[in-house]
Amino acid sequence: MSREPVRWGAAALREDGPPSNGAVPSNEPLRDRPGAPARSVPSLPVREVYAALNSSPRGLTPPEATARQARYGLNELPRVSRGHVWRRLVAQFTDLFAVVLIVSSAITFLAYALEQPRDPATLQLALAILGVVLLNAGIGFAQEYSAERTAESLQAMVPHTCRVLRSGDARDLPARELVPGDVVLLEAGDAVSADCRLVEAHEVAVNNAALTGESDAVARVPGPVPTGPPLEARNLVFMGTDVIAGTGKAVVCSTGTATEFGRIFRLTAAAPRQKTPLQRQVAAMARRVAGVALATGAVLFAVRAPGGQPFVDTFVFSLGVMVALVPEGLPATLSVSLAIGVRRMARRHALVKQLLAVEALGSTSVVCTDKTGTLTQAEMTVVQLWVNGVPHSVAGVGYAPVGEVSDAGPVRELLRTAALCSNARLVPPTGRDGWRVLGDTTEGALLVAAMKADLDPAAEESRTPRVAEHPFDSVRKLMSTVHRDLDGSCLAYVKGAPLELLARCDAVDREGAREPLTDVCRAEITAAADGMAGQGLRVLAVARRRVDSPHPTLGDTESGLTFLGLAGMYDPPRPEVRDAVDACRRAGIRIVMVTGDHPLTAEAVARRVGIVRGRAPSVVTGTQLDALDEGGLDALLASSTELLLCRVSPEHKMRVVTALQRLGEVVAVTGDGANDAPALKHADIGVAMGASGTDVAREAAVMVLLDDSFASITTAVGLGRSVYRNIRKFLIYLFSHNIAELVPILAATFAGFPLVPITAVQILAIDLGSDVLPALALGAEPMERDVMDSPPRPRRERLFSTAVMGRILFLGGIQALGVCAVFFWHIHASGLPYADFTKSDPVYREAITMVQAGIVVSQFFNSLAVRTDRQSVFRAGLLTNPWLLAAGCFGIGLMAAISYAPPLQTIFNTAPLAAADWAVLAAFGALLLAAEEARKWLLRRRGTPLEGETR
Template sequence: MRIHTLAVEQSLASLNTAAAGLSASEAARRLAEYGPNQFEEARQQHLLLRFGREFTHFFAIILWVGAGLSFTAEHFDPGQGMARLGVAIVGVIIINGIFSFWQEYKAERAVAALRQLLPQKVKVLRDAEIVEVVASDLVPGDVVLIEEGDFIAADCRLTEAFGLRVNQSTVTGESLAQTRNTEPSGEESPLHARNTVLAGTSVVSGQARAVVYATGKHTEFGRIAQLTQTAGETSSPLQREIARLSRLVAGLATAMGVVLFLVGQAMGLPPWENMLFAIGIIVANVPEGLLPTVTLSLAMATQRMAKRHALVRHLPAVEALGSTTVICSDKTGTLTENRMSVHQLWIGGAFMPRADLATRAHVVSDHRQLFVNAALCHNLKDVGEEGRQVLRGDPMEIALVDLGRAMAGDLGAHRRVDEIPFDTDRKRMSVLCETPQGRMLYCKGALETVLAGCRQIQFDAGLAPLDPAARTRLLAAQDDMASAGLRVLAFAHRTVPEGQAADEQGMTLAGLIGLEDPPRAEVPEAIARCAAAGIRIIMVTGDHPRTALAIARQIGLVRSERPVVINGGQLRLMSPTQLQLALDAPEILFARVAAEQKMRIVEVLKKKGEIVAVTGDGVNDAPAL
């Protein structure tokens, strides 16, 4: 039974636990049975074996043979300089092997330093008391306490939730913080269930209690890690070409040596002289300078890339990057900045870009209550960091507060006195504030829920009743903004007279604000340069299809009216042949795809003969990478 489909009581019962958590003795027993909450890393080759591999690849073997033949010739015919040639070849092999190993070893150490993704300590209920344990000691059935700023250490099913929102971009690729509740979910996968929190994600706002149902390699995070470790190493185009050249050189050199030996025999020359001559011909045809030339060229390229903050783990990957024909790119944090910003407003009955507010002072003044609302209605924390105050919490709220403070001016006389917190049923939150104009209620949330409490709307000409025509205009504006990939929030307010209840009724709708995760400034030019170089770019993201398509149009990745958009559910039903044919589309992007599906897309592209590069910054990108 999938735990996210069960009610809270059933979920606890299915794990033989209770809301008060496990006893210390039962937790110890389960830890011995299920093992620590850690990911088993794939067994690495011993350092000496990896070092030795640099001296035993095919081309190095050819050079070893060439050196051996040189020493053999010198032994039987001294004074011909063959010993110096042999020493030079051995020197080339040793220097090249040490240099290649050192380059890759440095990169491996740098990667190892980045592998701290899970929290070290977790608050958990043991024997009905709150204790702090190391994350590796969590077991299925533990009840953990979660609050704003926490990183999740294991896959959990929520049992209590108060305004909880989580950032799942590292695991699912979704750019927006996702609300969470305790209701049973009908989703097929726990990845998108609204009552689960997953290992490797973080809490943006709110508090919760949750029961652990998967630890270590059994979590979604661990499953992705296993996919990453089990993906076999493949040779690069350069490695395949050098192997082919090595076989060709070895065959030609040997053939020439044999032919000339036979010619000498036919001419009646002494067999031993023929043998030494043949050995000399074979050694002369071994390109001992090729190996250090290739290695030094690749090493110089890795140094140039390091200056641009690109870490190359394996030297041949540099040349493979230059041979790329297709780039599969994640969206969140790769093509976009992975931060929220205000892009557009619907204010006074018309759309207005964020950038135009600076030159429209009268609009800002007439609609000041909208900006005061954006500045005050939030759950952010103002914390000290490196000698300055910074906001911590939901990136979307940070963007709104920045806008509100910039436009509303001094709000020192405004003081929050109460709050109606956000919850997933109401889909809105409100704050009650003392202001110079009296006590005010400021509300923000999803348009359909805020509308239910509004009686009038603020236009440029003044207040107007919220009649069916106005509602139709608002809903149409929301659809237009959402189709552009924006996250749309409605803002409303009301005066609360002394002694009156601060309920969310009889409010004035002030306007709509649309937010986005903006594309990186350099991305459109990079896409144009790739297109000019004949490199195809395919967006492969875990985010919503509408958001993915909107960003693709903004950055110039999609230009046609009807590109092919395939979501994870459709991809799951496609055969390898159907996927191969679908990838022939001139413009195609994938949305709502999981980690294993990203890897599948890469594998199918490789079967089509493409040389594939993958870019991404999330855990869900690791298997494809």
């Protein structure tokens, strides 16, 4: 994204007149500029910063702050508009099935108005169709609204308060009230509320992970720096980042959407939301089914119209055929089944904001995962110490000082020195929060290690108070502090990068005695540091020396040092992640690490969790990605099985996601920072962190991990696959009985029978009264054990595949033959000619009752048959889904009420059935189950794999 220069300073801004504090206001609303501070501000000396930003060392006056707030707006990111509730409710009626049914209902109302005399059955049909539409819309809206409200309950990341100078007085103000020119006070533990230029800094270090993805602490300085990209300016701090060490004073440069945080917010808002595979497939299915229904109804109208039947009756008959073909209960069943998946995922710490995203997880073929906090615990831990050629292991993980140091005696002075040369603080557990570190996480790890060696850092600091400090600098890569000992002498303690510190040492500590540092000893220390680094550890060296004064120069402090030892630490992987990665491998899901961290750090973590197992993975930096054209990037992504992308920007992440989608992959992207948000939104499935993630990331994602663990993603993928399998099960169940509803109507038409074997109202009663609950029970089938043992289905695989259509035709054909047989058997048994039958004829009423009951009973057996694809349902257990049995019994009970209850007989034009009739229908149902069991037996015997499986 381009960053246009912005005119700041008095020369460009004088026409409004000076404010009351002597500063010059701006003509140009800062919130409208491209997002980065003006390139000139980082390069200005401190004394010129106030004038350039129209402020003063005492801050703004309250009236001036109020005026600027009116001009520039509140310091907040706009919430994404979700539209009015009524608009989202209306959107439920735009589904193609809903449109077809609404049009059908409207035409039926019109037919009722034109009839002479008017038939109450036509009005009942119109009302029934409209009721179906309202029911589907209500269920869909309720499920989506519930999921949305749950997602919005997550807390936002942007801090709520900050400390500001107004007319020289420090006061705590809501962060949303900050304006350009405000002077803010910063200290360790604060979250930065706006983009600011530092004017005072005492050992300030910040964590820019939310913007850059890099978890290392970054030192900040108040002085001028050369002009360059804002994120590289070492005197700027940014909204959404954290101060982890030191104190400082800064002047606000940008607020709200004009910040770097806001720049990524705008980039995210511009990224289109991708449709899930199920959305695309359901839309295609709806178009095909609606087209077939309309075409079939039109053909039958054309066939029956010349036969002398009244026009309205013929039209209503054709409309009934259309209704028979439209799966009225499918939208409601789909919504509730997906909602069941949402609730199951929520119990596994994965909150899904969009119902259709549940299924999309099941088709995921590539996961682009962040590192810190997702694969790791985001808690640096010292695991190894090295003193005088001897390694000492450190037990325990995280910031809880639980564990011990092996043979702690020789390393106590090393840990004491490291703890004193630190600015971090260890905070005990409070409420639901465990042990945590205020300040640099590396220093926090050293404090924990010292406590594991039975040292008390606070007591040591009291016994040896600090009198001076030289903060860490990324150039010399060292930090040093000066302390006054009990005898009044002064000691300098230094820690930092091993090579830089070793170059400043001329002696080594040998059990308390100072000995010369020989070349052999230097080589031994260097080899030890390299060995620890080769294990993926971050290595620090520690040294000390006596100094002559309490305020020595930097050169005196960091020269002539006595080497004490090495400390190796790392951010430990989450214990459950390795099993989750193994599960992804078995499931054929490729994992690509995409991080802002250093390549060596990324590779070490990837090896620990099992993402990398080969000797030479492809490790590519953001700079290398910039050098690749579209074809080169596609080739890299297609050829590299183990790929680590390091030092990447938000634009890099979006480009990688787009390229993977171009290659036909279904991509899930994880992330927690604002820098991840564009890729989260552009991915097929965006997965944000709930505990540590930013509000921008959570807003962009469709799934939020409440525990931030990669293992929850794997579980969610398994649940998503299970949801897809269950959707196929109830689709086979629902569409197979549509055949049983349509074939008798077609058979009666071409046989010359003047009436329909089943009316539209009866069809609606089957679709909603007898089929919805069993379909829901099928949608709630538990996850099968082998769900993660097959590769992801192809992105282009159709919901109605050849295998699915084959089962629909097989099961639907058996049902259709059964109901046609009972209908025509009943009609012929009466001995009446076709022309003598009327709607009120008892035989006709019994026959259509037999058809309706036959579909309901056969669907009960059908629901048992479709529970498994190849395994025998008797092996799976008839009682393992009690809800399905209960739903089937309810449907048969409802059918019995329609047959025997006089009020329902009047509505549905039915008649009571004899016990022998029920026995015949049960026999047909059992025949269907036996035929399906035989088909599965043949599949097992031949060893035929299912779609998506490999042998």
